[in-house]
Amino acid sequence: MAHPLPPGLTPAEVAFLAEMEMVTIVPRQRIESIDLLGGKTPTLRPPHRAQVPLWLALLLKKQNRANIVPPPWLHPASLQSIIQREKVEDPVAFSPPPPPPSRIKIGGTAERINDASDGVSPPFLPSCTADAPSGFLPYHWQEVAEALLAHAGDDMPASAGEVRGLLRDLAEIRAAKLRSSSSAFEGFGDAGVSLTGVGAMELADNRAFLLGVIDGVRTLGAGAEATRREQEEEERAERGDEFNDSDEEMGI
């Protein structure tokens, strides 16, 4: 019996993983550092900004103990520019992921950034903090944006409706790209699709579809392959004396 869930992560699981992302908060009360398994949380001293994981930020926000500083890429102007880039400037590729942070930063935040970016790859970058570059969608953009809009709508740079609308536009543009990318598989196996810049949720959403497409193409391809083999075998049967040579050719 097959597992009832589709392969890969479910959206709920992806959203759960996204809660590891660091975000910037402005605490509203003093909270001492808490010793957790994943390390110590910073001491929160209002109105000094601090970087905490999203789950903690949401918890503090719900208890009215902190305000979340929205990441710069969630600003309408930034989202507009990304939409522009996706739609007009480069209608095929996805907008690039945020660049890794500078190797050395002066001052207090240096250690924290370095800690987080030991393995410099998208899911582990501090790409949702207030220091993140604008105009680049991080790996967990959909989940983080959704969580922030749902729980910290009053801290957003514009009305939640406006930001939601832009995010929906962006999600649809990119979903269409992802779906149309399946046409690249028509070439029976030897084609590839670049998934650079695609977010975690988009991957989870489309994994089943893309795998289905690849599977289907493979099935079709298998049929075509079988017919080709049969034809070749017939040819081989016709030219029985050259059997060995042709076998070597096939090997190459």
Add this chain to the structure above:
Amino acid sequence: MASVIASRPRPRPAHTQGVTRCVYTPDGSKLVTVGSNNTIRLYKTGFDGEPDNIDDCQEQNIAVSTSNDFFVAGCEDGTVSLYTYGNNLFDRFLLRATLPVRDVALSPDHKWCAVASDELSVKLVSIEDSTNLRKLDEHRKPTKHLAFDPKGTLLALSCTDGVVYIYSLTAESPELITKVDGIIGRMETDSETSCQVAWHPDGRAFAVPTPTRAIQVVSKNDWEKQRAFKNGHDGDITALAWSPNGALLASAGKDKKILIWSTRDQSVVARYEYPNVVDIAWHPTKNLASFTTSDGEVFISPEFVPEQFLNLLRLPKQPAPFIHDPLVSKPPNGHKALATRPRRDSLASLEDLLDEGYGDDDDFVVDDDGAGYTLNAGRKRPAEDDPLFGSAHPSKRGNFLQPQQHESFQPGSTPWRGNRKYLCLNLIGFVWTVDQDSHHTVTVEFYDNELHRTFHFTDTFLYDKACLNDKGTLFASPPREAEGSPAVVFYRPHETWTQRNDWRIQLPKGEEVIAMSLSESFVTITTTAGYVRIYTLFGIPYRVYRPKNTPIVTCASWRDYVLTMGNGPVGPDGMCKLLYTIQNIKRDEICQNEDTVALPEGETLKSVFFSDNGDPCIYDSTGTLLTLLHWRQPSRASWVPLLDTKLLDRLAGGKKKESYFPIAVADDKFHCIILKGGDQYPYFPRPLLHEFEFEIPLTSVRPEGKPKKSKKKKSSDEMAIDGEDPFGRANESGGEEEEEEGESAEKSELKNLEQAYLLKGLRAAQMADFVDATSRSSAQRAALARLELDIDKTLLQLLAIECREGEERGMRALEAVSLLRDRSGRMIEAAGKIAERYGRTILGEKIRDLGERKIAGDDGADEDVFDD
């Protein structure tokens, strides 16, 4: 009180029933009335006979505007016609709109005519060339009224959606600069009720009728509500007009009344009964006004202002009724006569407020012997549009060497804007007050909601200064001469274990608080009498002294240290030198005596405060943050820049225009509020605080990435994004990292290391001073040692880069090694190892030599290095 005039002017049946408008020519020679019949009437001033008529015109004219030579009339059939006075003839059509015209206005220079019609866009037509057309179409609804401000740079549109749109006409194409919402009501374009904007003649404010039958004054630039003319009309207002000097305001309402208000106290000085008045026009010079009714009648009313208020009309130009007039409420800096001198152009806002032509001591030079050395002699006041007046004015006084003083200020506070003001903004919280006419409401809010509770109270003392810290809040109110009450200082602790321990003291009569500060142990108050008064936290007078440099500018305090600033001798730039003194009050020691605040020529101080580590910091008008080093030892102090906000990465694109309102320095970061759009001070709602890391201004040229990258960078720079910290750096250096062996990456890394070396050295110096001056706890010593180790580490990283760069950088590398602070020799050993790892054997040897000499205690090692 209101008075009634005996002789009523008689109605003149000028037009038939319908909207009738009137206007005086700027020279006051003629009154032009337009109405619903096809006649335009020109009444000569002072001539009671039949008017001149222009019959060759459209019917249903409903708008008119005039210059001395011509006038334009707008008609319900959509045409705007131009008529000339010389022969009283129709000249030409200026514009044809598809829908009825509702208002026309000539710009003050009479070169442009603005036309509002039922079409959505407002058109600006050049008088000389009617094909030269500009469109104002950023509003969404038809416009009912138009008004040029007296300078002709702004155009206010009252639209039917209940919003006043302000367009700037300084640029080639008109630009919407602001929407003033929530003052006028929504109405139809043809409704009789007016929502007309009437600019006050001083150009700093306009008046507009509200749906509540009041007339609201709104200030220019910040577009805040100022005073209102209330409780006069019982019906909707249909017309309003300022007297030519701005001292009186005439308004007409549907309650069949015409009221004349005094601008100064917003009281009614005269009341007339005339029904259906739709337009009022003041004669430019005489006590004469005309008004028209919707019955087509024209009234010409000589002695419009009653006898006893005539002096109001004779006054020179009066200021608009502000709640807190920025011109009147000057900081109490002692020498009022000097303080009125306009400041340099660094303070653009003040310059703006002081409109040329407005109340600007016009009798400074009295031409009493008729030698003609005053410009425009013979004329009491030059005309508005006299270009000579503005430019010639300053040079008139250039002959006098007048010392320019630094104005006093309370750090962390903002001036009044509308009826609100921040009394104090810092990292603990913020204190703000709202002027409610008879009293103020003061609110104290904290960032840490758990530790302190927000409170507010009704303030009958009218406090206008406040300080806030962890322990309590300090307020001060100015003395009120009218009631003879002296200045009051009030301290309210946040926490108490007795019944009530706030205290209030009264200063001697006539003495006013200039600036004050609150530390953990003392309250410092500087006053106009030239005293520094120091109280303990619970109101025991501790010390009173007169500082050597007055007038006092400001003060700040931290624990037992008090910093006062005052104007010193005049510097070469004609500006007083700003001198500061730092004292330890408890130990009665003077740390720095009459030392100079390092300000560039002509620049002013914006704020002064102590950082969380207790080091004095200043922020000046060039946008630079400086800190004071070695200030505990007399005459060793030096000002060191920590951050130049002009060089911030976020401004690198050159697209953003913003300034920063300093709040505090804490955690080795600069906390400030970002101000956009030319604002000088933060306003409500309270903006978010921003943090900037220190960056000693070493270079403004950022290491450039490859061209491919620069495009990406530009696109992100273009976006004006609130709530985001400098991202340029992350962007740029991120881009470099991708190109692994890029030279620029090395360079930026080197720059960062150099920057870090300087900053850490600064930090260590300050910490060493602090540890020396205080009780030397072991934790502080350990922190200092750690910091010094950190500096050495930075140098080693620098060394590593130099080694990697190549053999030829050896001299620089060795120099870095000689800068190491470590005395134990371990760091030099490590340096030697780094050199070996990169295969720099000669360098390694030299480092070992250096290490041996250092251990031997050879102090001259530094110089010897360069001899090798």
